Amino acid sequence: MYTLGIDIGSTTSKCAVIKDGTELVATSLQTGGLGTGGPEEALAALWRSSGLTAADMARTEVTGYGRKNYEGADGEISELTAHALGGRFVFPDLRTVIDIGGQDAKVIALSPSGKMVNFVMNDKCAAGTGRFLDVMASILRLDVDDLDTEAAKSTAPASISSTCTVFAESEVISQLANGVKRPDLVAGICRSVASRVAALARRAGVTEQVCLSGGVARNDAVRQALSEELNVPVSVDPLAQYFGAIGAALWAHKEVSK
Numbered sequence: 001m002y003t004l005g006i007d008i009g010s011t012t013s014k015c016a017v018i019k020d021g022t023e024l025v026a027t028s029l030q031t032g033g034l035g036t037g038g039p040e041e042a043l044a045a046l047w048r049s050s051g052l053t054a055a056d057m058a059r060t061e062v063t064g065y066g067r068k069n070y071e072g073a074d075g076e077i078s079e080l081t082a083h084a085l086g087g088r089f090v091f092p093d094l095r096t097v098i099d100i101g102g103q104d105a106k107v108i109a110l111s112p113s114g115k116m117v118n119f120v121m122n123d124k125c126a127a128g129t130g131r132f133l134d135v136m137a138s139i140l141r142l143d144v145d146d147l148d149t150e151a152a153k154s155t156a157p158a159s160i161s162s163t164c165t166v167f168a169e170s171e172v173i174s175q176l177a178n179g180v181k182r183p184d185l186v187a188g189i190c191r192s193v194a195s196r197v198a199a200l201a202r203r204a205g206v207t208e209q210v211c212l213s214g215g216v217a218r219n220d221a222v223r224q225a226l227s228e229e230l231n232v233p234v235s236v237d238p239l240a241q242y243f244g245a246i247g248a249a250l251w252a253h254k255e256v257s258k
Contacts, residue, residue, distance in 0.1 A: 001019070001020055001021075001058045001253070001256065002017055002018070002019055002025070002052065002056050002057050002058060003017070003018050003021070003057060003058055003059050003060070003061075003249045003250075003252035003253040003256060004016070004017050004054075004057045004059070004060040004061075004248075004249055004252060005017075005018070005060075005061055005062075005063065005082070005244070005245040005246060005247065005248025005249030005250070005251070005252060006039060006042070006043070006060065006061070006062045006063070006064075006070070006072075006073060006245060006248060007062075007063050007064040007079075007082065007242075007244035007245040007248060008038070008039050008062060008063075008064040008065060008066030008067060008070055009064045009065055009066070009101055009102055009244070010065050010101065010102040010103040010104075010131075011031065011032075011101075011102035011103075011130065011215070012029055012030065012031055012032070012038065012102070012215065012241070013029070013030050013032060013036075013038035013039040013041070013042040013064075013066075014027070014028070014029045014042060014241060014242050014244065014245040015027065015028045015029075015042045015043055015045075015046045015245055016086075016242050016245035016246045016248070016249045017046065017050060017052060017057070017249060018246065018249040018250055018252075018253055020253070021250065021253035021254070021257070024089075024239075024246060025050065025052075026046055026049060026050035026052065027046070027239070027242050027245070027246075028042045028043070028045040028046035028049060029042060029241060029242070030042040030045060039066065039070060039072070043072075058252070058253075058256045059074045059075070059252040059253070059255055059256045060072065060073040060074050060075075060252060061073055061074065061075050061076065061077050061248040061249065061251050061252040061255070062075075062076050062077075062248060063076065063077045063078065063079050063081075063082040063244050063245070063247065063248045064079055064082075064244055065079075065103070074252070074255075075251075075252070075255060077247070077248050077251045079099075079106070079244060080106065080108055080116060080119050081116065081247065081251065082243070082244045082245075082246075082247030082248045082251065083097050083099050083106075083108060083213050083243045083244050083247055084097055084108050084110055084114065084116050084247065085114075085246070085247030085250045085251060086213070086239075086242065086243030086244060086245070086246035086247035086248075086250070087108075087110075087211055087213060087243050087247075088110070088114045089243075089246050089247070089250060090211075090237045090239055090243070090246075091209055091211050091235060091237070093209050094110060094114070094209050094210075094211055094235075095109070095110050095111075095112070095207040095208060095209055095210070096108070096109055096110065096201065096204070096205075096206050096207055096208070096209070096210040096211070097110070097211060097213055097243075098197060098200075098201055098210065098211070098212050098213070098226070098234070099212075099213040099214045099243070099244075100128070100129060100130060100193070100197060100212065100213075100214045100215070100216035100217070100222070101129065101130060101214045101215065101216075102129065102130040102131055102134075102215060103129055103130070103131055104121060104122055104129055105121070105122045105128045105129050105196075105197050105200060106119060106120065106121040106122070106200075107119065107120050107121075107197075107200045107201045107203075107204040108204070109204045109205045109206075109207065110207075118204050118205055119204060120200045120201075120203045120204040121200075122196070122197075122200055127164060127165050127168070127192075127193075127196050128193050128196030128197050128200070129193075129216075130144075130214070130215050130216050131165070132165050132168070132189075132192075132193060133147060133189070133190075133193060133216065133219070133222075135165055135169060136168070136169070136172060136186075136189045139169060139172055139173060139176075140172070140176075140182055140185065140186065142182075142186070145218065147186050147189070147190065147219055147221060148190070148218075148219045148220045148221040148222070150182065150183050150186040151183060151186045151187040151189075151190050151221035152183075152220075152221065153183035154181075154183040154184045154186065154187035155183075155184065156181075156184050157184055157187035157188045157191055158175055158180050158184045158185045158187070158188030158189075159188060160172065160185075160188045160189055160191070160192040168189075168192065172185055172189070186221070187221060190219065190221035190222045190225050191225045193216070193222050193225075194222050194225035194226040194228075194229050195225075195229055197226060198226060198229035198230050201226075201230060202230075206230055206232060208232050208233070209233075209235060210230065210232050210233065210234050210235065211234065211235040211236065211237070211240070212226070212234055212235070212236050212240055213240045213241070213243040213244075214240065214241065214243075215241055217236050217237075217240035217241065218240070218241070220236075223236055
């Protein structure tokens with residue numbers, strides 16, 4: 001039995017297919033989330049790569065920013081529940097999920113059995129999110145995916161004191177004008193994101209094992225800085241961007257199996 005999970009985020013759409021509630025058999029990701037053709041493109045890519053069709057799915061669940069406006073699913077699941085389920089699928093001993101998405105950041109504390117016991121979200125400010133990194137990468141004329149490589153060249157990370165994206169933008173431009181090297185600025189920017197998210201994590205409660213989910217999980221400079229801020233190892237998996245979709249597919253299997 002196959003079940004499908006769709007995660008419609010602010011900037012990307014992800015899909016995952018689970019077989020019999022235990023085996024991940026297909027994934028897809030497309031740029032474009034809420035209000036775009038991203039979900040349909042992600043599904044088309046999924047069917048092409050897997051050889052499966054919508055008719056093969058016993059149930060489809062949707063999660064993410066765009067879940068309320070998506071009509072192609074049998075049900076919906078909150079982002080918090082989805083990321084918790086997806087995280088535990090990859091890391092069975094997971095206790096803390098730190099999800100840094102395009103427009104928000106959230107920290108989910110789990111019990112030893114995987115039940116959500118607390119959560120904290122930052123959805124009012126772009127600082128500490130993927131959007132913050134996008135803005136900073138644009139200022140520095142870098143691709144956002146190259147930020148961690150650039151940060152690795154730093155010898156003296158810059159201090160980014162502004163917590164607001166708009167003020168931080170002006171601060172970075174000013175530091176550039178004053179001769180601060182680009183790698184040092186990038187390292188400072190990554191540390192700024194980590195510091196902001198670490199503060200959220202402390203409010204939720206941090207228990208090992210800790211993992212990163214969401215698109216920012218690809219940025220190793222943020223992961224390292226977050227690990228230093230929290231003084232615990234922070235795990236990352238290549239499937240980090242798919243945790244929401246995986247969790248939705250697992251929930252779909254649970255619903256079908258009732």
